[in-house]
Amino acid sequence: MDFELTEEQRMIQETARDFADRELMPIAEQVDETREAPLEKVKQLAELGFLGMLVPEEYGGTGLDDVCYVLAMEEIARGCASTCVIMDVNNSLVCEPLRMFANEEQKQRILAPLARGERLGAYCLTEPDAGSDAGSIKTRAVLDGDDYVLNGTKIFVTNGGFANDFLVFANSDPEKGSRGISAFIVPEDSGVKRGTREKTLGIRGSTTYEIIFEDVRVPRENLIGEPGKGFKIAMEALDSGRIGIAAQAIGIARAAFLRAVEHAKTRQQFGRPIGSFQAIQWKLADMATKIEAAHMLTMRAAVLRQTGGDYVTASAMAKLYASRIAVEVADEAIQVHGGYGYTQEYHVERHFRDAKITELYEGTSEVQRLIIARRLMRD
Numbered sequence: 001m002d003f004e005l006t007e008e009q010r011m012i013q014e015t016a017r018d019f020a021d022r023e024l025m026p027i028a029e030q031v032d033e034t035r036e037a038p039l040e041k042v043k044q045l046a047e048l049g050f051l052g053m054l055v056p057e058e059y060g061g062t063g064l065d066d067v068c069y070v071l072a073m074e075e076i077a078r079g080c081a082s083t084c085v086i087m088d089v090n091n092s093l094v095c096e097p098l099r100m101f102a103n104e105e106q107k108q109r110i111l112a113p114l115a116r117g118e119r120l121g122a123y124c125l126t127e128p129d130a131g132s133d134a135g136s137i138k139t140r141a142v143l144d145g146d147d148y149v150l151n152g153t154k155i156f157v158t159n160g161g162f163a164n165d166f167l168v169f170a171n172s173d174p175e176k177g178s179r180g181i182s183a184f185i186v187p188e189d190s191g192v193k194r195g196t197r198e199k200t201l202g203i204r205g206s207t208t209y210e211i212i213f214e215d216v217r218v219p220r221e222n223l224i225g226e227p228g229k230g231f232k233i234a235m236e237a238l239d240s241g242r243i244g245i246a247a248q249a250i251g252i253a254r255a256a257f258l259r260a261v262e263h264a265k266t267r268q269q270f271g272r273p274i275g276s277f278q279a280i281q282w283k284l285a286d287m288a289t290k291i292e293a294a295h296m297l298t299m300r301a302a303v304l305r306q307t308g309g310d311y312v313t314a315s316a317m318a319k320l321y322a323s324r325i326a327v328e329v330a331d332e333a334i335q336v337h338g339g340y341g342y343t344q345e346y347h348v349e350r351h352f353r354d355a356k357i358t359e360l361y362e363g364t365s366e367v368q369r370l371i372i373a374r375r376l377m378r379d
Contacts, residue, residue, distance in 0.1 A: 249358040319368055
């Protein structure tokens with residue numbers, strides 16, 4: 001498959017790279033230490049058009065393709081993983097489902113402000129007893145006149161601390177199981193309550209929260225798609241969103257790798273740079289090869305999606321592999337740094353912590369293997 005970039009794609013990549021170098025790398029350590037969301041940087045991403053990249057211009061987006069999105073995500077993640085995941089959730093898990101399933105009125109009223117970055121979104125699927133088994137969610141949505149009344153609790157909600165709109169999945173017909181799940185856009189001023197904020201290992205600026213719905217009234221016009229189609233909407237959002245997470249993983253891996261290369265060039269031992277030793281050279285060679293392979297897998301998934309191909313298996317493969325190599329590369333970057341790598345001063349320990357989440361959210365690695373295997377058996 002030919003991955004020669006167009007002029008537009010190169011421009012997006014260069015813009016994202018410059019932004020990451022100039023605006024994100026200098027603040028990434030502070031974001032990690034303070035656990036404060038880098039919302040000023042997110043506003044700048046909105047000005048660049050990076051919060052609604054796949055949304056058509058008539059609905060507030062920039063109308064770019066999936067390859068542009070992957071290239072931008074890689075660079076933003078290289079600069080700051082917390083900023084990247086805020087961008088990813090708004091694009092992949094909120095704007096994309098709305099682009100695909102919302103009606104015209106909803107696209108104008110709800111999608112456009114999100115795509116422009118005037119409002120930020122969050123995705124509410126996981127519950128205390130419904131993680132990988134998303135079809136068993138217990139949050140209820142009961143129709144009462146012209147409103148649905150929502151009751152339930154969602155956990156691990158990325159962007160939960162500052163989101164303005166929540167894409168919430170609730171069961172409106174429990175007797176039908178997963179076929180009774182519906183999707184709703186719930187504004188934060190509808191009575192949404194923020195519960196516990198999780199103390200996470202990495203991506204500490206993403207503000208991961210428990211979100212509580214107690215008799216929250218949602219107008220019928222905020223139902224996305226048809227009643228009972230929520231599970232399909234949720235799964236399609238995850239299928240496409242995995243491409244973004246794969247790109248995030250690659251960006252984190254690149255950040256760790258580049259620090260390892262620089263350290264190998266400058267760190268002197270036994271009278272010469274440690275990069276002159278074969279033990280270090282082989283580590284760097286393996287790291288570079290794995291990153292390139294993950295990038296190619298992810299680009300393949302992006303091209304399949306933007307050309308209307310069957311990208312589901314490809315996106316699962318990309319996320320499975322890219323997330324694993326992100327952890328492996330960050331681990332090896334620590335090893336290249338030796339004892340220095342275990343300290344915060346050299347940053348690679350942060351990359352290691354940030355990398356791990358990519359094996360967990362938007363479907364664990366085990367779930368990715370299930371998806372791949374089931375589709376192989378089906379074929």
